[in-house]
């Protein structure tokens with residue numbers, strides 16, 4: 165094995181099949197690559213240790229050490245090493261395994277020489293881009309932002325000042341701004357710094373609770389006050405006594421409920437639904453909306469007296485596009501949070517990717533940016549988010565292009581309509597327009613988000629095939645047992661899965677999907693946003 169030269173990119177082929185090594189080596193040598201070969205996983209690991217090549221092509225099935233095992237060894241000693249797995253078995257299982265253990269991509273035998281070359285080119289470009297980033301100086305240290313509100317733009321400085329001013333009193337505060345600008349964060353910050361910090365903070369999303377339930381939710385109810393009221397129940401105001409209640413999306417509150425909120429503000433008292441007693445409560449009210457309340461007052465859909473009561477102090481949250489200087493700080497904050505939670509280990513962003521992030525208009529504001537960073541961090545292979553790791557729709561929106569990724573087996577399968585053996589996909593993947601154009605991005609997101617569920621489902625399916633008499637109950641029992649071990653709650657994961665499926669079946673129609681799911685459209689909208697689903 166000859167030593168790699170400094171300039172020519174080196175590619176190591178690890179395969180126990182000499183014919184494959186020969187043919188792949190011929191294809192790659194037709195470009196200016198220096199090709200090295202290793203006939204087993206063990207020899208390959210030794211070669212990488214001796215002198216890390218720019219790229220490794222690694223066979224998944226070898227006698228002796230398997231490709232996945234070799235991949236784990238290689239990536240644990242050199243997390244930045246780019247590896248493309250080669251497989252004769254293009255199942256979703258293989259793809260998930262490959263991406264889970266950090267392969268850059270996978271390619272199916274027999275090889276299409278053009279695809280091999282494009283894949284090598286893309287991988288080497290990613291490698292070069294990562295190296296080019298070099299020293300990266302984070303703009304902030306997340307430890308300094310215990311509140312989680314990041315930003316040093318003048319508009320955000322003003323927000324911080326007002327937060328400071330309103331913490332000393334019990335004044336009602338109205339936080340306005342587009343969705344995802346941090347209204348709830350601000351409300352929490354006011355509470356944390358107030359004399360009520362030791363008492364509860366309860367956030368109520370008025371848009372997510374159906375009109376017929378909101379009063380019971382807020383004020384509680386007496387036994388028998390309506391069908392289903394089988395016992396007495398305390399509402400949020402009573403539960404929050406001494407604390408702070410945050411009425412989010414207050415513009416969605418029905419007029420009848422608005423009247424009762426006014427009573428709390430004026431007299432500090434509530435009445436449970438179906439009750440006759442007046443109950444005194446000591447609760448500070450903070451409210452938020454992304455609606456134009458002034459217009460609603462004019463249209464008489466929002467009570468004017470309540471509007472003035474709530475609007476004693478107004479904090480206007482700026483849209484992210486109006487403070488794009490804060491974007492690098494928020495990006496660094498998100499990456500550091502991910503590292504702290506051990507969810508991803510990216511710590512850098514390439515200048516090209518950062519340029520796109522700062523140029524994008526961010527209609528979903530910080531929530532959207534946060535989701536994009538989380539998604540890109542999962543997709544990124546090394547410690548750096550590169551331009552190619554950003555979602556295609558973000559790149560397209562600012563007109564930034566990256567070379568097309570070689571058509572992968574997964575791409576071929578999805579385009580030909582030959583579905584993977586089991587239909588696993590992340591919500592964003594299923595619903596995103598990227599599905600057909602960038603299936604590999606999709607696959608990486610998918611590998612991170614749903615790998616456990618995918619495994620469970622595949623096992624259930626294989627049991628069902630082997631045992632046609634398998635009942636749904638038994639399959640569910642099995643899934644339950646499997647899912648119980650996972651960090652995310654079972655219902656949370658099932659809810660996510662169901663929302664994705666129903667939205668897909670209804671072609672993204674929110675009204676029809678919410679009817680099928682048995683929730684309001686507003687609740688569905690909120691869950692879609694919270695789960696970061698793209699529709």
Ligand SMILES: Nc1ncnc2c1ncn2[C@@H]1O[C@H](COP(=O)(O)OP(=O)(O)OP(=O)(O)O)[C@@H](O)[C@H]1O
Pocket residue numbers: 312313314315341342343344345346347348349350412452454494497530531534693
């Ligand atoms: N300045 C910020 N720095 C860091 N993270 C932020 C900032 N602003 C918002 N976020 C994050 O963005 C997400 C959305 O924030 P939040 O829920 O407070 O927004 P919102 O305006 O209340 O949204 P909605 O109107 O949809 O309820 C949260 O995950 C929050 O942590």
